[in-house]
Amino acid sequence: MNAVPSRPGVVTVGALVAGAANRLAGAGVESARLDARLIVGMALGLDTAALLSRRDDAVDALAAQRVAELLGRRERREPMSHIVGEREFWSLAFRVTAATLTPRPDSETLVEAALAWAAARDYPGGAGLRVLDFGTGTGCLLLALLSEWPSAIGTGIDISPAALAVARDNAHALGMAGRARFVAGDWGCDLNERVQVIVANPPYIAEGDLERLDPEVGRYEPRLALAGGADGLAAYRALAPHVFSRLVDDGAAFLEIGQGQSAAVADILADAGLQVVTCMPDLGGTPRCVVAIRQRPEKY
Numbered sequence: 001m002n003a004v005p006s007r008p009g010v011v012t013v014g015a016l017v018a019g020a021a022n023r024l025a026g027a028g029v030e031s032a033r034l035d036a037r038l039i040v041g042m043a044l045g046l047d048t049a050a051l052l053s054r055r056d057d058a059v060d061a062l063a064a065q066r067v068a069e070l071l072g073r074r075e076r077r078e079p080m081s082h083i084v085g086e087r088e089f090w091s092l093a094f095r096v097t098a099a100t101l102t103p104r105p106d107s108e109t110l111v112e113a114a115l116a117w118a119a120a121r122d123y124p125g126g127a128g129l130r131v132l133d134f135g136t137g138t139g140c141l142l143l144a145l146l147s148e149w150p151s152a153i154g155t156g157i158d159i160s161p162a163a164l165a166v167a168r169d170n171a172h173a174l175g176m177a178g179r180a181r182f183v184a185g186d187w188g189c190d191l192n193e194r195v196q197v198i199v200a201n202p203p204y205i206a207e208g209d210l211e212r213l214d215p216e217v218g219r220y221e222p223r224l225a226l227a228g229g230a231d232g233l234a235a236y237r238a239l240a241p242h243v244f245s246r247l248v249d250d251g252a253a254f255l256e257i258g259q260g261q262s263a264a265v266a267d268i269l270a271d272a273g274l275q276v277v278t279c280m281p282d283l284g285g286t287p288r289c290v291v292a293i294r295q296r297p298e299k300y
Helices: 013-026 032-044 048-053 061-075 080-084 105-119 140-148 161-173 207-212 234-246 262-271
Strands: 086-089 092-095 130-134 153-158 180-184 195-200 247-256 275-281 287-293
Touching: 013 032, 013 061, 032 048, 032 061, 032 080, 061 080, 080 086, 086 105, 092 140, 092 161, 105 140, 105 195, 105 247, 105 275, 105 287, 130 140, 130 234, 140 153, 140 161, 140 180, 140 195, 153 161, 161 180, 195 234, 234 247, 234 262, 247 262, 262 275, 262 287
Parallel strands: 130 153, 130 195, 153 180, 195 247
Antiparallel strands: 086 092, 247 287, 275 287
């Protein structure tokens, strides 16, 4: 690419970004400008700083075609995480595919809650901690915790072989394959181990709400990881007794919930013999992480 004076028939980097942003805005994409920069940068092999410094450079026809192909995918509301192939979570890069949920900032609330719980106890570097992640998907919850607890080990469970393959790839890429294993199974997976920490982001979208999801979610993310039954609580009912049986005494579970579900999920966990300690809000103030223990410690 070379800087050129403005003239008819010449497409520049800046013009390409502007045109892409207009098309995405017309398709209803809220983050149109940001996504346009990401798409053009990905197609041209340029980072954000280079896009700005080379905005007057000409773009050849092949590169423009590549932008058009990627832009078409985003116009159809395919998530950027699928187009780019990864998403950042807890400052770590996770590979994402159509077989997995895209990691979201709200889920970092579970990581924060688990770290706070361990910090109040004698687990330096996670020594002695075993973590179990039900419905692991990309492995983001498990691997984020292992990144903070270098002496801990963990297991991720998922019913999807394709999701497990993604999680294993992420563990290898992040240098944690030796401390994380991934097992095929459902909520009642027959495991022999008991653990100190359980994390889970179960499907919690009520059946009647599925069709109202944003296109990026409803059209492209795995329905199995979204659909929570008629009232959105089916997975919690199935999961609760296994959380109880897999936790050691004084062990804790950190479960993501949807808006307005805190009281109902707390009741389900209590019926399974667990003691609900708190429900931590996400950055937006929405109750997001129910914390439950098998046996109440002296202090939390």
